[in-house]
Amino acid sequence: MSAVLSLQNVSVRKGNRIVLGPITWEVSAGQRWVILGPNGAGKTTLLQMCATLAHPTSGSVSILGQELGKVDVFELRNRVGFTSSAMMDLLPPEEKVIDTVLTAAYAMLERWQEVYDLWDES
Secondary structure (H helix, E strand, O other): OOOOEEEEEEEEOOEEEEEEEEEEEEEEEOOOOOOOOOOOOOOOHHHHOOOOOOOOOEEEEEEEEEEEOOOOOOHHHOOOOOOHHHHHOOOOHHHHHHHHHHHHHHHOOOOOOOOOOOHHOO
């Protein structure tokens, strides 16, 4: 199996505090993982790195063969799916469910000014 996600000796530091790591972890194609841990263990920080929303202080993170810091994360995000209940607060209350779902095809969180084609809705 090929690695879709690889963290090598990754640590994240915020100020003088280490919030994650060091951790080495590899996820192969087809694998499913569950991240468990107490509050403050670094679960959110870990997932933010996996979604290209954060970078490690040390070590390396490769996603789909692309190393963070050496790739345009905006292009890579088009190939990575990530959602969280915290994102619900970022959506306008009047947003339609279909528009929210369609934003994934455009790697956007909300529609803003885009008008989707009938092709998108079929």
